[in-house]
Amino acid sequence: MKGSAQRAREAGKEVLASVRMGHLLLQNRRFAEAEEEMRKVASIDPTFALPHVMLSRIHLEEGRLEEALDACGEALRLNPRQAEAHALRGHILHRKGLEAPAIAAYREALRLQPELAAARVSLGYLHFTLGQGREAARVLRRALKDDPEIVMAHLVLAEIHLSAGRTEAGLACAMETTRLNPQLPRAHYVRGKCLLALERFEEAEDAFEAAAALNPVGVISMLSRAARMLHAGSREDALAQCDEALRIQPGFSWAHALRGLVLEEQDRLLEAIDAFREALRRSPGIARVHYHLGRVYHRLDQIPEAVICYREALRFDPRLHEAHAQLGHLYADREDIRKALKAYSEGLAMGSMPGDGAGIDFGAAAGGP
Numbered sequence: 001m002k003g004s005a006q007r008a009r010e011a012g013k014e015v016l017a018s019v020r021m022g023h024l025l026l027q028n029r030r031f032a033e034a035e036e037e038m039r040k041v042a043s044i045d046p047t048f049a050l051p052h053v054m055l056s057r058i059h060l061e062e063g064r065l066e067e068a069l070d071a072c073g074e075a076l077r078l079n080p081r082q083a084e085a086h087a088l089r090g091h092i093l094h095r096k097g098l099e100a101p102a103i104a105a106y107r108e109a110l111r112l113q114p115e116l117a118a119a120r121v122s123l124g125y126l127h128f129t130l131g132q133g134r135e136a137a138r139v140l141r142r143a144l145k146d147d148p149e150i151v152m153a154h155l156v157l158a159e160i161h162l163s164a165g166r167t168e169a170g171l172a173c174a175m176e177t178t179r180l181n182p183q184l185p186r187a188h189y190v191r192g193k194c195l196l197a198l199e200r201f202e203e204a205e206d207a208f209e210a211a212a213a214l215n216p217v218g219v220i221s222m223l224s225r226a227a228r229m230l231h232a233g234s235r236e237d238a239l240a241q242c243d244e245a246l247r248i249q250p251g252f253s254w255a256h257a258l259r260g261l262v263l264e265e266q267d268r269l270l271e272a273i274d275a276f277r278e279a280l281r282r283s284p285g286i287a288r289v290h291y292h293l294g295r296v297y298h299r300l301d302q303i304p305e306a307v308i309c310y311r312e313a314l315r316f317d318p319r320l321h322e323a324h325a326q327l328g329h330l331y332a333d334r335e336d337i338r339k340a341l342k343a344y345s346e347g348l349a350m351g352s353m354p355g356d357g358a359g360i361d362f363g364a365a366a367g368g369p
Contacts, residue, residue, distance in 0.1 A: 012337045015041050015048070019344055020332045022054055023325045031058050049079035050345055056088055057348045060095070068092050083113035084345045087122065094126055102126060116346075117143055117318035121153055133160040151180045151285050151316055158190045167197045180285030180316070183253040185214040214252075219245045223258055230262055238262045253283040257292065264296055272296050287317035294326060303330060321347040 018041045025034035035058050041051040052075035059068035069092050075085040090105035106123035109116055120143040127136035137160050140153045154177040161170030171194035177187035192207030226241035242259040245252065260275030276293040279286065294309030307330060313323040324347025331340035 013335065015044055016332055016335075016337050016340055018044075019050065019054070019341065020329060022051075023328065023344055023347070026054070026058060026061070027322060027325060029061070031062050034058050047078060049075040049082050049085065050341060050348075052078065053082070053085050053088060053345065053348045056085075056092070060088070060092055065092055065096050069096075081112055082345070083109040083116050083119070084348060086112065087116060087119040088348060090119065090126075091122060094122075099126065099130055115146060117147055117150065118346075120146075121150060121318065124153065125156060128156050128160060133164055136160055147315060147318070149180055149285065149316055150318065151177060151184070151287075154180065155184070155187055155190065158187070158194070162190065162194055162197070167194050170194045171198070181283050183214055183283040183286065185211045188214065213249075219249050219252060219255065222248075223255060226258055226262070230258075230265060235262055235265050239266075251282060253279045253286060253289070256282070257286070257289045260289075260296075261292060264292070264299075269296050269300055285316050287313045287315075287320050287323070290316065291320060291323045291326070294323070298326065298330070306330065323347075 018037045022034045022037035022041070025031075025037060035055060038051040038054045038058070041048065042055075052071050056068045056071035056075065059065070059071060069089070072085055072089045072092060075082060076089070079085070086105050086109035090102045090109065093099075093102035093105055103123065103126060106119050106126070109119040110123070113119075120139055124136045124139035124143060127133075127139060137157060140157050140160075143150055143153050144157075154173050158170045158173035158177060161167070161173060171191065174187055174191035174194055177184060178191060181187065188207050188211035192204045192211060195201075195204035195207055222241045222245040226238040226245070229235075229238035229241065239259065239262045242255055242262060245255040246259070249255065256275050256279035260272045260279065263269075263272035263275055273293065273296055276289055276296065279289045280293070283289075290309050290313035294306045294313065297303075297306035297309060307327070310323045310327050310330075313320050324343050328340045328343035328347065331343060
């Protein structure tokens with residue numbers, strides 16, 4: 001009996017190692033290798049749904065939507081109660097333009113796991129894009145009841161209220177969005193539209209100017225170049241671009257954040273922490289900066305601090321699949337198989353929607369973990 005339990009544990013560790021490797025390969029966009037790892041897991045345990053969820057995610061990232069849908073279907077055949085698979089199926093169907101089945105898939109995910117915030121935000125956003133403002137508002141309010149600091153939920157609600165003529169409510173939501181993330185240009189723009197509708201013209205002008213200031217063409221261009229330079233390995237040149245951008249606009253949070261990424265790549269980890277903290281001091285609601293700060297703490301083996309950062313990233317953006325994956329890696333290091341697989345599974349269900357960046361490809365600049 002003891003030998004059987006030991007063999008089961010060893011098999012579990014082998015599966016976890018392959019799932020972890022698959023996630024790392026997926027994050028680095030090495031799709032063929034990630035697919036190979038997942039097929040290996042499926043051969044070890046043909047009854048395990050997770051590798052099929054991950055295969056679905058791989059195909060989705062490659063734009064192979066039919067194969068993504070097939071793999072998701074196989075995962076649900078093996079485990080019809082896997083909420084993350086239903087949420088991922090909803091995202092694929094939305095990408096295919098099949099809105100009604102997508103809504104049904106998101107609702108099934110939430111029936112099975114009501115606390116799956118990413119599915120709730122995705123459902124609300126889908127209703128919003130379909131012009132179903134009332135239902136979108138209902139769904140997003142429920143998401144905010146579970147977690148009142150989901151930035152995009154506040155922003156979408158602001159736009160819903162404004163389009164329905166509920167200008168005061170729209171303004172309240174827009175102001176809450178700017179409180180959580182002062183560097184989000186769209187939030188200031190929506191705030192300006194609300195103030196304009198209320199005939200508060202001077203305040204509206206200030207809001208529009210704030211939105212324009214957060215989209216300075218020259219600074220954005222510099223940071224985009226810096227991101228490309230970092231991705232190409234030209235770290236000193238990238239750092240020089242970031243420093244020049246900060247000379248022009250010292251308060252631009254994303255310039256501090258990208259500077260932190262460059263410093264991390266240069267192994268100047270304590271300086272990277274300072275840069276990320278400065279970005280968060282100015283804009284505490286930017287989920288991706290919390291995530292990158294967590295990565296630095298992770299590298300320094302400051303695990304409690306890393307966990308706090310990853311969880312904070314997910315508090316502001318439950319859809320940030322990289323943060324789920326990093327938590328999975330941490331649990332895998334501790335050989336906590338159950339928690340690791342749960343974190344990986346939750347990360348795979350995440351889709352994409354308009355984020356909190358400034359039009360800069362920070363994901364490409366950062367590379368994989």
